[in-house]
Amino acid sequence: GENVEQHPSTLSVQEGDSAVIKCTYSDSASNYFPWYKQELGKRPQLIIDIRSNVGEKKDQRIAVTLNKTAKHFSLHITETQPEDSAVYFCAATGANNLFFGTGTRLTVIP
Amino acid sequence: DAGVIQSPRHEVTEMGQEVTLRCKPISGHDYLFWYRQTMMRGLELLIYFNNNVPIDDSGMPEDRFSAKMPNASFSTLKIQPSEPRDSAVYFCASSEPGLAGYEQYFGPGTRLTVT
Numbered sequence: 001g002e003n004v005e006q007h008p009s010t011l012s013v014q015e016g017d018s019a020v021i022k023c024t025y026s027d028s029a030s031n032y033f034p035w036y037k038q039e040l041g042k043r044p045q046l047i048i049d050i051r052s053n054v055g056e057k058k059d060q061r062i063a064v065t066l067n068k069t070a071k072h073f074s075l076h077i078t079e080t081q082p083e084d085s086a087v088y089f090c091a092a093t094g095a096n097n098l099f100f101g102t103g104t105r106l107t108v109i110p
Numbered sequence: 111d112a113g114v115i116q117s118p119r120h121e122v123t124e125m126g127q128e129v130t131l132r133c134k135p136i137s138g139h140d141y142l143f144w145y146r147q148t149m150m151r152g153l154e155l156l157i158y159f160n161n162n163v164p165i166d167d168s169g170m171p172e173d174r175f176s177a178k179m180p181n182a183s184f185s186t187l188k189i190q191p192s193e194p195r196d197s198a199v200y201f202c203a204s205s206e207p208g209l210a211g212y213e214q215y216f217g218p219g220t221r222l223t224v225t
Contacts, residue, residue: 032212043201043216044153089153097143097166098214102152 002027004092006101014109019077021104023090026071030092033066033073038087038103047088048075080108114217116202122223128190131220133202134183143214144177144187145201153201159185192224 003026013019025033034049050057050064050073057064061080066073073092077084085108091098115134123129135142143158157167162179170177174193179185189196199221203214 034213043218045216046213049213093212097141097155097158099155100153 002030002092002099004090004099004101006090006104008104009102010105010107012107012109013080015080015082017080019080019084019106019108021075021088021090021106022072023074023092023101024070024072025092025099027092028068028071032093033064034091034098035064035075036089036091036100038089040086044089077106080106082108082110084108114202114204114215116200116217116220118220119218120221120223122225123192124225125193126191127224128188129192129196129222129224131187131200131202131222133185133187133217135185135202135204136215137183139204139206139215140182141205141214142179142185143203143205144185145203145216146198147201147219148198156187189222192222194224197222197224 004023006023011019031052035047036044037047038044048059048062048064050066052068055066061078063076085106087103087105089103090101114136117132140161144156146154146156154169156169157177158165159179175189177187199219201219202217205212205214
């Protein structure tokens with residue numbers, strides 16, 4: 001089955017700096033790669049996703065890149081703000097469901 | 111739509127008791143997923159259904175766990191008997207028809223504490 005690895009497990013940045021979270025996956029058939037944000041005590045919520053026919057996607061301060069050859073994808077957050085502090089999960093499609101990474105706890109220091 | 115609804119939001123029970131968690135998916139979604147989240151193990155998929163039929167239950171930890179989906183608008187996850195190591199947040203999620211591997215909408219979760 002699919003195996004998704006996510007790094008780093010924790011990340012601290014100064015407000016205004018950029019943050020990058022990286023994931024790798026094992027199943028070359030995977031074709032959908034979402035990123036979820038989970039604030040403390042809340043549910044995971046989709047913030048951005050990318051499909052295998054696209055290499056990069058941006059939404060304001062958030063961007064995701066995908067390298068299908070290398071089987072890795074990354075989340076980039078620019079101009080970080082304190083409200084970006086949360087746990088971020090990457091995921092990749094398996095046969096019929098999502099396989100999640102282990103999460104990255106991002107702390108933005110004011 | 112109210113989104114995915116879960117009940118109860120918090121459950122505290124004693125070891126050995128039966129626990130039943132409930133989920134109502136978003137209307138029209140035909141995939142339903144149960145997850146367990148702990149600090150140690152992260153977000154684990156327990157089981158998922160398509161059109162009320164269990165498709166993959168390989169994530170269910172042991173026979174003490176069971177899940178049902180009697181109709182398109184209701185699912186339960188039961189633990190009997192419960193143990194302290196079952197303490198976790200349990201999420202239910204649903205996704206649109208034919209899009210099991212696409213966006214999943216999570217419920218607010220049930221925080222279970224077994225003492």
